[in-house]
Amino acid sequence: MKKKRITIKDIANVLSISPAAVSKALNDDSRISAKTKEAVKRVAKELNYQPNHLASALRRGKSNLVGVIVPKTNSNFFSSVIENIEAVLNKAGYNIIITQSNESFEKECKNIDTLLYTQVDGIIASMANETVDLSFYEKIKSKGIPLILFDRGENDLNVDYIGINDYESSHMIVNHLVERGCKRIAHIGGFKRTRIFNNRIKGYVDALKKHNLPLDNELLLESSLTTEDGRNKMLELLALENRPDAVYIAGDYASLGALQVLNEKKIKIPEDIALVGFGNEPFTAMVTPTITSVKQHSEEIGKLAAKSFLDHVEKTTVTQNLNKIILDAALIIRDSSKK
Amino acid sequence: MKKKRITIKDIANVLSISPAAVSKALNDDSRISAKTKEAVKRVAKELNYQPNHLASALRRGKSNLVGVIVPKTNSNFFSSVIENIEAVLNKAGYNIIITQSNESFEKECKNIDTLLYTQVDGIIASMANETVDLSFYEKIKSKGIPLILFDRGENDLNVDYIGINDYESSHMIVNHLVERGCKRIAHIGGFKRTRIFNNRIKGYVDALKKHNLPLDNELLLESSLTTEDGRNKMLELLALENRPDAVYIAGDYASLGALQVLNEKKIKIPEDIALVGFGNEPFTAMVTPTITSVKQHSEEIGKLAAKSFLDHVEKTTVTQNLNKIILDAALIIRDSSKK
DNA sequence: TATTTTTGCTTAATCGTTTAAACAAATATA
DNA sequence: TATATTTGTTTAAACGATTAAGCAAAAATA
Numbered sequence: 001m002k003k004k005r006i007t008i009k010d011i012a013n014v015l016s017i018s019p020a021a022v023s024k025a026l027n028d029d030s031r032i033s034a035k036t037k038e039a040v041k042r043v044a045k046e047l048n049y050q051p052n053h054l055a056s057a058l059r060r061g062k063s064n065l066v067g068v069i070v071p072k073t074n075s076n077f078f079s080s081v082i083e084n085i086e087a088v089l090n091k092a093g094y095n096i097i098i099t100q101s102n103e104s105f106e107k108e109c110k111n112i113d114t115l116l117y118t119q120v121d122g123i124i125a126s127m128a129n130e131t132v133d134l135s136f137y138e139k140i141k142s143k144g145i146p147l148i149l150f151d152r153g154e155n156d157l158n159v160d161y162i163g164i165n166d167y168e169s170s171h172m173i174v175n176h177l178v179e180r181g182c183k184r185i186a187h188i189g190g191f192k193r194t195r196i197f198n199n200r201i202k203g204y205v206d207a208l209k210k211h212n213l214p215l216d217n218e219l220l221l222e223s224s225l226t227t228e229d230g231r232n233k234m235l236e237l238l239a240l241e242n243r244p245d246a247v248y249i250a251g252d253y254a255s256l257g258a259l260q261v262l263n264e265k266k267i268k269i270p271e272d273i274a275l276v277g278f279g280n281e282p283f284t285a286m287v288t289p290t291i292t293s294v295k296q297h298s299e300e301i302g303k304l305a306a307k308s309f310l311d312h313v314e315k316t317t318v319t320q321n322l323n324k325i326i327l328d329a330a331l332i333i334r335d336s337s338k339k
Numbered sequence: 340m341k342k343k344r345i346t347i348k349d350i351a352n353v354l355s356i357s358p359a360a361v362s363k364a365l366n367d368d369s370r371i372s373a374k375t376k377e378a379v380k381r382v383a384k385e386l387n388y389q390p391n392h393l394a395s396a397l398r399r400g401k402s403n404l405v406g407v408i409v410p411k412t413n414s415n416f417f418s419s420v421i422e423n424i425e426a427v428l429n430k431a432g433y434n435i436i437i438t439q440s441n442e443s444f445e446k447e448c449k450n451i452d453t454l455l456y457t458q459v460d461g462i463i464a465s466m467a468n469e470t471v472d473l474s475f476y477e478k479i480k481s482k483g484i485p486l487i488l489f490d491r492g493e494n495d496l497n498v499d500y501i502g503i504n505d506y507e508s509s510h511m512i513v514n515h516l517v518e519r520g521c522k523r524i525a526h527i528g529g530f531k532r533t534r535i536f537n538n539r540i541k542g543y544v545d546a547l548k549k550h551n552l553p554l555d556n557e558l559l560l561e562s563s564l565t566t567e568d569g570r571n572k573m574l575e576l577l578a579l580e581n582r583p584d585a586v587y588i589a590g591d592y593a594s595l596g597a598l599q600v601l602n603e604k605k606i607k608i609p610e611d612i613a614l615v616g617f618g619n620e621p622f623t624a625m626v627t628p629t630i631t632s633v634k635q636h637s638e639e640i641g642k643l644a645a646k647s648f649l650d651h652v653e654k655t656t657v658t659q660n661l662n663k664i665i666l667d668a669a670l671i672i673r674d675s676s677k678k
Numbered sequence: 679t680a681t682t683t684t685t686g687c688t689t690a691a692t693c694g695t696t697t698a699a700a701c702a703a704a705t706a707t708a
Numbered sequence: 709t710a711t712a713t714t715t716g717t718t719t720a721a722a723c724g725a726t727t728a729a730g731c732a733a734a735a736a737t738a
Contacts, residue, residue, distance in 0.1 A: 005694085017718090018718050020695095020717080020720095021716080023697085024696085024697090027696085031714095032715095032717080036717090050456060051695080052695070053457050053458055054393050054397040054402065055397055058694085058695075058723050059694080059696045061723070073413070073418050073421070074414075074418035075413075076413060083441070095453050095457065097434075100422065116389055117392045119392055286595060344724085346724055347724070348724080356687075357687070357688050358724085358725080359725095360687060362724095362726060363687090363726085370684095370685065371687080372685080390724090390725080391723085391724050393723085393725090395724075396693095397693050397726095398724080
């Protein structure tokens with residue numbers, strides 16, 4: 001019942017030549033005559049031959065597969081990054097394997113093992129929120145497999161990184177809010193231990209200082225940045241005796257939660273409290289009022305991450321200098337913070 | 340500079356036994372002594388041995404990889420289906436490779452080729468809108484590789500299918516709108532050639548008949564169901580002399596476009612025109628007003644698709660009866676159509 | 679004690695490709 | 709014409725695992 005696989009041997013038999021010649025013909029080896037090549041390709045098509053990737057990858061020691069690890073595909077940012085990684089790598093003859101960590105350290109470790117086991121030629125990853133222990137990433141490095149991080153990265157791991165300038169983005173946001181006339185600007189930040197969120201916090205603190213605004217610790221909250229936690233942290237801020245007049249939230253999903261709370265309590269946005277999110281998820285332009293947010297250039301990040309990988313595999317030289325690319329983000333001003 | 344790979348041969352050398360014994364020990368073969376197994380596993384750990392998937396897959400003729408093809412990972416429905424497929428398959432020792440067709444027939448064909456080339460053990464797919472030519476799917480079948488379709492499937496391809504009852508869903512929606520008092524119900528449907536959208540249209544037409552409502556052809560439009568096209572089709576409906584008092588749209592993204600148009604024109608939802616979408620994307624609960632939509636049980640669909648694949652590989656019998664599973668969808672009533 | 683069965687391993691072939699090395703025939707060079 | 713080079717192919721050994729078959733030694737059975 002099972003269909004017999006067509007192999008190069010079958011093609012060789014038809015043409016009465018050796019399998020080696022067939023292999024070389026299919027790979028356009030210069031030492032094979034044009035006539036033979038043509039014949040081989042014709043017969044290959046006739047027999048509906050499909051090369052066996054496992055065999056060639058095993059022999060070549062190269063799978064032409066690249067693993068991608070993201071916290072969730074279900075966000076515009078990550079899905080767009082993936083799309084662009086894929087576009088660049090496909091052109092170079094690579095295919096990608098996408099895995100999700102669901103923000104779980106354990107799942108992320110499993111994913112790494114799976115990818116290594118599948119013999120990927122490289123890994124492009126954005127780390128889960130939970131991840132503190134870097135030993136699994138060290139494992140990738142120790143195998144000599146190119147590792148490229150984007151968005152969620154770690155300085156300690158001395159690897160290529162593509163991301164945006166989080167520190168500077170916070171400055172942009174605070175500048176914008178100050179210009180609007182806001183004086184008590186709160187910040188619902190992500191986990192401090194995650195580098196990008198820590199940088200956003202630092203940027204926020206320094207920007208306040210720059211504008212001679214006092215830093216009020218009750219206005220600086222740490223959050224998991226889910227919609228649910230956005231709601232909770234917003235409620236905390238509203239419970240304060242001295243409410244903020246603007247809230248900068250380090251993630252769009254959390255900013256959505258905050259927006260819902262403000263709408264429910266009939267607090268006017270941006271008149272009473274202005275709102276700024278982060279990530280420029282499509283829904284920020286869909287909700288009422290639309291939410292000001294920061295665009296992270298997902299297309300660019302995806303392309304650069306892929307190119308960074310290609311640099312590694314194509315460069316045979318030992319002069320492997322690290323690619324650390326920091327892009328400038330763009331503030332997309334919408335109704336939630338308009339003048 | 341490159342790290343030498345550790346193979347079973349290295350382990351064998353350390354223990355002065357044969358590579359075959361090592362392989363069997365690692366696979367818990369009953370003919371290997373407990374002592375040897377223990378020693379092998381200890382040394383494997385010490386040397387940080389990672390099995391070479393390519394080699395074992397080649398030899399076994401089984402890659403333990405399952406390919407997944409979806410139009411876009413960037414929708415809650417598909418990302419949730421994928422998550423659940425993965426959960427079930429991981430438990431059974433399989434890993435998945437996710438690919439996106441971006442609703443393009445050409446890309447979908449490429450994805451199929453990639454997956455076949457990677458020697459996946461099975462393919463779970465949801466077809467692109469564009470896809471009419473089924474020859475690439477026939478190719479999968481002709482190779483004897485299990486193929487399971489979900490959501491977007493085709494009856495002609497005689498394969499397993501998991502989806503919801505689209506025809507019945509339309510009835511549910513029309514019933515709900517009629518109950519609300521609506522008399523002129525419009526339908527912005529997907530492409531007729533896509534089976535699921537065609538079923539929704541049929542359900543709409545029959546439900547109108549059931550309620551003795553006239554079928555007005557200017558109220559039945561065909562759409563690509565993007566946000567942009569949702570806007571355009573809504574504008575078409577508003578241009579009618581005799582406007583509808585309810586619009587049932589076969590996709591949430593298009594319903595969002597329609598909602599934007601109605602909001603811009605200050606047409607009251609649901610008082611002037613009620614709105615119902617399809618898919619229960621999270622944003623339907625985020626926008627103002629929230630949009631009534633149909634929940635497709637993505638978790639269930641994902642799990643069932645994975646189980647269906649496992650059925651195929653585990654069943655060695657020839658009695659392979661087809662799994663055609665049709666789930667009942669659930670109508671989630673929100674502000675856009677509340678009484 | 680002699681014979682059979684079980685246990686625990688080894689040998690060698692195999693999966694489908696690639697590729698270094700060998701080699702004959704054709705062509706170029708001296 | 710003799711020698712060197714190029715061309716087009718074959719042979720055979722990999723890649724790293726699995727596995728059928730074989731074979732001693734140990735244990736069980738008669």
